[in-house]
Amino acid sequence: VAVRAADTEAEQRQLMWAGTRRLVLLGVPSPVRGLNARLSNAAKLALSHNPHRDAADLLDDCVRAAADRLIAAAGGPAWDEAGFTALLAAVRAGLPEAAFEVVREVQQVLGLAHAVDLALRELRAPAVAASVADARDQLISLIYRGFVTDTGADRLADLVRYLTALERRLERLPRDPGRDRLNTATVGRVQDAYRELLATVPAGREPAPEIRRLRWMIEELRVSLFAQSLRTPYPVSEERVYRAIDAILG
Template structure:
């Protein structure tokens, strides 16, 4: 099983030795800690890779991949072969969001390319649906009130932009993503018809979430005498309510935020009546949370684009477990228990 091999416990001589070679064949560094090498040289390596990729494109063609406000660059391949001397490098092209335009750039990491391309594609739809976006920006219901509740996280402009971008996400960026101009234009017209209604729906949900959030930091202070519960609640709130919670959270999960936040309020109210019960349930849940946190930390250390759908899913299962343990009255979409999540975690390690 994967869990039987803990890399951090292996003697150093069992780890693979990595060399960092520049574009001229010179060795820059060597070591067994890939995460550390990536952290130190990742940006430099990506820049060198893009320089090589740029030289592989004829100057006459390079312009068609820059300053893009529409899909005017033909079909975008998922993979590019780039030849440098006797070497063949593989690159992953992506649309890169530059605010008022996009560029096509090539990346050496497929997950990083996919993440950047998704955001770039969203920007290209925004540029093409400029009039609809302007209308939405001017007509978000209760924006000022929401901005007041969002103040501790960010500005009104940031909140408005996230609502617009999430509307574009839902209107235009459902899988599979377009790979050519015809597919892009079809998706654009489909999205145009739905964009305003989706923005209204998202704004209502965000308003509900922020209304629940508004008094929560103060409410949590009531749990301060109960140290472990208070720390757990603070950590939960910090993970849920980030500055970019609207656009960074899949909409299907964002819809559950009001229930998660209500569950925190109910937990604080119950805590004062029976702190030992809360403490016992924290002890039951903590090993699962720590396992997930360690796996997340290890994943982040692997590189810029590292992602794991199973870890993301488990993160939301932990949120549902909190509801099941501390606010049962709110119900969960499916039965949740510590034993069930232990089995899920074990299956993920195979």
């Protein structure tokens, strides 16, 4: 495992976590073969609609996310030999079942993503072009190679909600493209402000956790605009996002 200096305490924590996960996974048997054996043909078909290189690449992504969940449950990265030995034992014992649980959640995510992709292909009218482009960009930002680990196992249920909201948006889009364009413009303004915030992060440095959380706040804003019946876990609006950005900038 490569050693790299961290510029901030937050980046040090991120590097320590990633390094711990890698060491732990090198020290336990891979559950990928066992996962393949437990999957039905229907599940394998659903999982085949993925942006990864192949099925094994997707399952590796799920295993990393499952390892993160187990490391968190064990109290986080270990800082001494005894702690690492205990962490390794905990992950070894729990990984096969934890990984299978993640795969089942990812199956639902990818099923929704595939349905959204098919719906987008059917929306060809010029009046909905801007909305379709925005929806396509959102889908790409949520579902990409490595999305399971990046998103985190504990946020996969939120990902299901975001994709369900997107699916409902596309169902309604042909009936009221004007309203959708207004909501798309709102999201666009917020995303521009978020990109400006990201531009303040020094090159080569990971965004701080509070900046990364804003990305999910914008997803919640989309839910509130395009699929209000799904509800959000906290109040969210364009103004609240701007206030959160201002709080980070100080």
